[in-house]
Amino acid sequence: MNLCFDQSLGLGYKSNSQKIRVMSESWVNDNIFCPVCGNARISKLENNRPVADFQCPSCGEIFELKSKDGRIGRKISDGAYDTMISRITSMTNPDLLVMHYSSLQVVDLTVVPKFFFTPMVIEKRKPLSPTARRVGWVGCNILYGDIPEQGRIPIIENQNFRSKDRIVQDYARIKRLQTGSIEKRGWLFDILNCVNVIPTKDFYLKDIYVFADKLKIQHPDNQNIEAKIRQQMQFLRDKGMIEFLERGHYRKLL
Known part of the structure; x- marks a missing residue:
C-alpha cells in the first residue's frame, strides 16, 4: 500500500492547507474502505458540504476527514460551531476520520463513530476579530482527548494497516453503545x-x-x-x- 500523498495534486494551489486538503482527501478516496460495512471504497463528496467529506456508496455512512502534520493532540480544529452542534443534537453528524501524516506520508488513521460525539466534546472558539475576512465567525475544536478510547478505532497504526475484518468487527461491537438520547x-x-x-x-x-x-x-x-x-x-x-x-x-x- 502506497502511503504517500500525490504531490502533483497540490500544484494548482497556493495555500499549504488547500494543498494538504486536496492531497489527503484524494489519498483517502483511493485507498480507504468503509470501516462500518467493509465496502472497498468510500467516495469523495462535492466540496463545501458542511461537516462532510466522504460517503460509503454501499451503506451510506458519511465521514469527515481531519488531517494534521504531527501527532494528534487533545484538540482538533474544526468548522463552524453552530453547524457542528446542530448536527450532533439532531443525530446527523458524520463519523470522523483523523489522519496523522508526516513528510506527506500517512502515519496513523483513526475513525471515531458519530455516536461518540456529544456537545461536551465540542469547544466553542472565540469569534473572529473585526479585522478578519469573516468577522464574527465562530469556529470550534473537537476535544479529541475527551472521547473514550473505545470510540477511537485505529485503521492505520504507525504506517501499518489493521485487518479490515477486525476494524469492521470493532465498529460493530462498539455500535452497541449507540443511543438516540x-x-x-x-x-x-x-x-x-x-x-x-x-x-x-x-x-x-x-x-x-x-x-x-x-x-x-x-x-x-x-x-x-x-x-x-x-x-x-x-x-x-x-x-x-x-x-x-x-x-x-x-x-x-x-
Missing part, C-alpha cells in the same frame, strides 16, 4: 472514561464513586450521582463492555 450518550461516555482511568482489569463500584465530584460538575442538574453511576454500569454490562462478578465487583471486557 444526547443526555444518555453524555452520561454513558463520562462513565466509560472513568472506567478507562482505573488501572486494573477488575474493579469495584467504590472505584467509580471516586469520580462522583467530577461527575457532579459535568452534570449539575443530577442530584443522585451514585444511582446514575449504577444505572450506567448496568448498561455497560448489558452491552458486553464490562462483566458483573459479584455485588459491586466488575471486570473490564473493553
Whole structure:
C-alpha cells in the first residue's frame, strides 16, 4: 500500500492547507474502505458540504476527514460551531476520520463513530476579530482527548494497516453503545472514561464513586450521582463492555 500523498495534486494551489486538503482527501478516496460495512471504497463528496467529506456508496455512512502534520493532540480544529452542534443534537453528524501524516506520508488513521460525539466534546472558539475576512465567525475544536478510547478505532497504526475484518468487527461491537438520547450518550461516555482511568482489569463500584465530584460538575442538574453511576454500569454490562462478578465487583471486557 502506497502511503504517500500525490504531490502533483497540490500544484494548482497556493495555500499549504488547500494543498494538504486536496492531497489527503484524494489519498483517502483511493485507498480507504468503509470501516462500518467493509465496502472497498468510500467516495469523495462535492466540496463545501458542511461537516462532510466522504460517503460509503454501499451503506451510506458519511465521514469527515481531519488531517494534521504531527501527532494528534487533545484538540482538533474544526468548522463552524453552530453547524457542528446542530448536527450532533439532531443525530446527523458524520463519523470522523483523523489522519496523522508526516513528510506527506500517512502515519496513523483513526475513525471515531458519530455516536461518540456529544456537545461536551465540542469547544466553542472565540469569534473572529473585526479585522478578519469573516468577522464574527465562530469556529470550534473537537476535544479529541475527551472521547473514550473505545470510540477511537485505529485503521492505520504507525504506517501499518489493521485487518479490515477486525476494524469492521470493532465498529460493530462498539455500535452497541449507540443511543438516540444526547443526555444518555453524555452520561454513558463520562462513565466509560472513568472506567478507562482505573488501572486494573477488575474493579469495584467504590472505584467509580471516586469520580462522583467530577461527575457532579459535568452534570449539575443530577442530584443522585451514585444511582446514575449504577444505572450506567448496568448498561455497560448489558452491552458486553464490562462483566458483573459479584455485588459491586466488575471486570473490564473493553
